[in-house]
Amino acid sequence: MPRQAAQRLARAKAAVAASAADYVLAADTVVACGRRILPKAATEAEARACLTLLSGRRHRVLTAVVLAAPDGRRAERLAESVVGFARFSEPQLSAYLASGEWRGKAGGYAIQGRAAAHVRFLSGSYSGVVGLPLFETASLLSGLGYTLP
Numbered sequence: 001m002p003r004q005a006a007q008r009l010a011r012a013k014a015a016v017a018a019s020a021a022d023y024v025l026a027a028d029t030v031v032a033c034g035r036r037i038l039p040k041a042a043t044e045a046e047a048r049a050c051l052t053l054l055s056g057r058r059h060r061v062l063t064a065v066v067l068a069a070p071d072g073r074r075a076e077r078l079a080e081s082v083v084g085f086a087r088f089s090e091p092q093l094s095a096y097l098a099s100g101e102w103r104g105k106a107g108g109y110a111i112q113g114r115a116a117a118h119v120r121f122l123s124g125s126y127s128g129v130v131g132l133p134l135f136e137t138a139s140l141l142s143g144l145g146y147t148l149p
Contacts, residue, residue, distance in 0.1 A: 027066070080124060096114055
């Protein structure tokens with residue numbers, strides 16, 4: 001279900017932004033613990049709940065990328081990564097929440113920021129966990145005729 005959710009959201013974004021004159025790239029990232037999709041934390045309480053759930057565990061980060069070419073062709077990829085957090089102590093969790101870095105972030109964290117100090121394991125695409133898997137994106141662009149620098 002998390003995989004399908006990421007793909008559905010990216011496809012919907014691409015459909016809304018589609019243009020006959022330009023390439024359109026759309027992506028969406030979902031953080032999943034088991035079959036449970038975690039929210040983009042809007043409140044500190046939500047972020048605390050997400051991080052408490054992820055503390056000391058591995059979880060998946062799925063980022064779907066959809067590319068629409070000006071000629072109407074479409075292509076998509078899904079990057080799936082596994083992230084493992086060390087167990088958060090209460091002072092560590094409180095300090096992270098006080099930073100505000102969690103705001104609007106899927107699963108309540110930003111791996112490119114302070115949360116990186118708590119990542120004990122990462123398998124897959126680091127840039128996909130950040131929000132746009134660069135290798136997969138470059139492959140899509142190249143495959144649909146966009147000239148990369």
